[in-house]
Amino acid sequence: MPEKNADYYIKKFAQLRIDRSHGRPAPHKPILLLSIIELIERGVILTNEIELTPEIISTFLSYWNALYPEQKGIVALPFFHLKSDGFWHLMPNDGYEKSFNLIRHIKSSYQIRDMVKYAYLDSELFELLSADKSRTMFRRVIIDNYFDFEEKKWLLQAVNLSREALKYEHLLIAEASLPYSVNKPKEKIRVKEKVREVGFRHVIMSIYNYTCSVCNMRILTLEGASVVDAAHIIPFSVSANDDIRNGIALCKLHHWSFDEGLLSIDENYRVMTTPLLSAQRPTEWLLTELSNKQIMLPQNETLYPAQEALHYHRENKFLK
Ligand SMILES: [Zn+2]
Structure with missing residues (x-):
């Protein structure tokens, strides 16, 4: 087992499992991670039990709508599929313990709310994202790896x-x-x-x-x-x-x-x-x-x- 330190997660963040079939990396997971980072920084997310709250959704959409106004941003997709990256886990609601692996299509935030109590990060990663210095580093890795020049410029301004x-x-x-x-x-x-x-x-x-x-x-x-x-x-x-x-x-x-x-x-x-x-x-x-x-x-x-x-x-x- 590799040690779960900052280097380990930086590599994970730089190699998210995302769809690249449309000529460019699908930005859903990167934008969700930027939103989570922002809400940890603002003290809105205080514990490692990350519910799909209106705050997460509106933060996600404020990034999404500014970058891709012509396309609908569906936060439920990355909130669910990020689990395939190994550091993001879902706590099922009662009765949904076995069904996650059978699900192929996620349609809405309401569906997530039905099935999922909350998501949680590896505790090592949550700790890293709670510290100013490493948070900045992780944010930078995401912005550098998944966005083109104009998008990067806008994102850096938004973060600022x-x-x-x-x-x-x-x-x-x-x-x-x-x-x-x-x-x-x-x-x-x-x-x-x-x-x-x-x-x-x-x-x-x-x-x-x-x-x-x-x-x-x-x-x-x-x-x-x-x-x-x-x-x-x-x-x-x-x-x-x-x-x-x-x-x-x-x-x-x-x-x-x-x-x-x-x-x-x-x-x-x-x-x-x-x-x-x-x-x-x-x-x-x-x-x-x-x-x-x-x-x-x-x-x-x-x-x-x-x-x-x-x-x-x-x-x-x-x-x-
Ligand atoms: Zn009133």
Whole structure:
């Protein structure tokens, strides 16, 4: 048995068993591995029990759709077939223990969810991917071996964006331990807009678990699309402030209603609806029925929306 060290897995990564019959290596497995690496780096995958979550699917599709917009990316294929490479294993759901070897065609993520509890890597490999330095190396091996020049260029930029956004996310978390301040230092604005947007969204979604704070709606499709937005309480155009406490997770309807001033939030974190709405069923009632409802707040009290920011919203946006 060869020793399962970094060299062993680098060789494995460089020689994935993939279909080359279409003139170029099929990119499914490389893109899945890049997605797994990114989610380990971001702390979204924390243990070596890798479920086919919306986060994996949306990360996979964000790479896929940018590189191959004309072709449908099906994450279920590599999630299943990577098991032939020897370092990726599938834990079957009850009743599916014997059926993996009989399966020839995987069609959808729903099929995977039925059959598979989670996937797991060789523990040696998971450990290597959890360390900064070796993770960078493995990522590089994949990018160098399976993509052409233009794709490589794009992938390196995407990896860079993801890392910058992660740094920004960490900065926002660190900043939330300081007293909230409405006025932000100017230097923050120098962070690239895209980096800011991605970092702010990731941090708010993880704190609110993709759930609308006002109505508790949480719809996350298997394609990773979410009904919930990361909203600014004082608009970014006014405040230039991505402080977590100037943020809140809101579904599309309540984000819009909040921005239009139809909804606000009071000193006790209860929903306010504008008196301009009638309680008429069935239309405006959908909003007015939420009056006085306690909003869903982050577990950690220090990350609650800042009352200074909510005060601004009540005074300047809310239609009284
Ligand atoms: Zn909502």
